[in-house]
Amino acid sequence: MAESFNAQIVVIGAGIVGLNVAWELARRGYGKHTLVIAEYLPGDTSINYTSPWAGADFSAVSGSDKNALRWDRQSYPILLAMADDPQQPFVQRAPSYVYWDEMPSEKKIESMAAYLEDYRVLERSECPEGAVLGVFFTTVKINPPAHCRHLKSMLEQQGIRFVRKRLPDLASAFQQSKAKVVFNCIGGAAEKFSGVQDTKSYPTRGATLIAHAPKITACYSHRTREHATYIIPRPNSGGQVVLGGYQQAHIRTGDTFVEESDSIRARTGKLLPALMDEDVHIMAAVAGLRPSHEGGARVEREEIAPGKVVVHNYGAGGTGYQAGIAMARDAVALVADRELKDLEYTSVL
Ligand SMILES: Cc1cc2nc3c(=O)[nH]c(=O)nc-3n(C[C@H](O)[C@H](O)[C@H](O)COP(=O)(O)OP(=O)(O)OC[C@H]3O[C@@H](n4cnc5c(N)ncnc54)[C@H](O)[C@@H]3O)c2cc1C
Known part of the structure; x- marks a missing residue:
């Protein structure tokens, strides 16, 4: 028997991208109209759920x-404000050192220099x-795992409901x-x-170690x-x-391999010798699949049938945490002035 949830706004997905959209909807006052439907929810782990496997930090090695560039730039000050907010214990400021063996594009360097706090180019002697x-x-x-759980509970306090369900296709969300x-x-x-089947989407596998x-x-x-x-300290x-x-395009396995773990241990130990200290312990080897999309993330409005508007927001690749806030603002803006404006006056059962 089909269940009826009675919500005028549905978010499919409770990864960091869906949570950011729900957050933006709540920020605009649509919390009580919003239902998040997801097969996996914060607290779960699965190779089909990327968000818990991220590092995560705001990285200078994102796309150009x-x-x-815009999503990074718009998200960064909001992430800093979250880091300064005592209600966000799982986001913190940190010093960051980033090195490239191949020069990033001029555009990327100019963009980073324009807004990153405390930005400075390191001397050669400071680089590996x-x-x-x-x-x-x-x-x-x-x-990431704790931040997603925390966001979910903050969203629930603002009236957003979460339902665990695997949808068979896009139309079923309506x-x-x-x-x-x-x-x-x-x-x-x-x-x-079904209903999306985007041939530009592909996974980019990442393997990591969790150390103490x-x-x-x-x-x-x-x-x-x-x-x-x-x-990245958590x-x-x-x-x-x-x-x-690792950044392995089109590799789909969630398995982990000892050669990769050894390589990560050796490379990170070379980058930061303090990691080779006796009191550093490896707790786990894990892998996740970044949801990549040729040409960058897809944030796009589509009317799939008269009166049925979908806003796609997926394909964040390795940037769901660092760019997801601005992506969510763009996604909600694609409907905010039209379909959403009357909802405040409509009661939801
Ligand atoms: C090793 C690694 C390191 C990373 N490091 C960083 C970093 O430092 N900084 C950064 O910004 N990003 C990082 N990322 C990338 C980041 O994790 C992703 O961009 C982000 O998690 C993508 O989130 P998402 O919400 O799009 O997808 P997911 O987290 O995969 O969420 C998808 C959601 O959709 C639901 N869903 C899918 N199909 C259905 C269906 N049929 N019915 C119902 N629900 C469905 C799922 O259940 C889930 O809730 C890293 C990723 C990896 C793997």
Whole structure:
């Protein structure tokens, strides 16, 4: 028997992208009209649920296309404000050192220099061997599993409801509620999800180690020709640090491999020798699939039938935490002035 949820706005997906959309809807006063439907919810783990596997920090090695630069730039001050908010214990400011063996684009460097707090180009002597550029700035580091759980409970306090359900297709999101608008935030499932089946979507596998290293507080990243190596401490995690990693396009396995773990251990130890101290312990090896999309994330409005508006918001790749807030603002703005404006005057059962 079909369940009826009675919500005029449905968000499909409870990864960081869907949670950010729900947050933006609540911020605009639509919380009590919003239902999040997701197969996996904060607190779950699955290879089909990327958000818990992220580092995560605001990284300077994100894309340099126009949207990526804008989403990063718009999200950064909001992330800093969250880090300064005592109600957000799983987002914190941190010093960040980023090195490249190949020069990033001019556009990227100019963009970073224009807004990142405490930005400075590092001296050659401060960079690892092989690096042609190193920069320092203040980043935010995030504890992804805890942050997503925390966001969910804050959203529930604002009237947003969450339902665990695997939807068979896009149209079913309208059938199960009185939805006028559906936000499609299904991450990597966009590749196969009926009604979407986006051939530009593909996974980019990342493997990491979770270490216990409470003395490490700064973030580090070194992009060489072969590898993306990074170190991200997780706030309020009892000393967990994420050591990465890999960027493997079109690889779909959630399995982990000892050669990769050894490589991560060696690379991160070289980048930050303090990680080789005796009191640093490896707690787990994990892998996740970044929901990539050719040409960058898809934030787009589509009317799939008369009066049935979908806003797609997926394909954040390796930037769902750092760019997701601005992506959500764009997504909600695509409907806010039209379909949503009357909802405040309509009661929801
Ligand atoms: C190793 C690694 C490191 C990373 N580091 C960073 C970092 O430092 N900074 C950063 O910004 N990002 C980082 N990322 C990327 C970030 O994790 C992703 O961009 C982000 O998690 C994508 O979120 P999402 O909500 O789009 O997808 P997901 O988290 O996968 O969520 C998708 C949601 O859709 C639901 N769904 C799918 N299909 C259906 C269906 N049929 N019915 C109902 N629900 C459905 C799922 O259940 C889930 O709730 C990293 C990722 C990895 C793997």
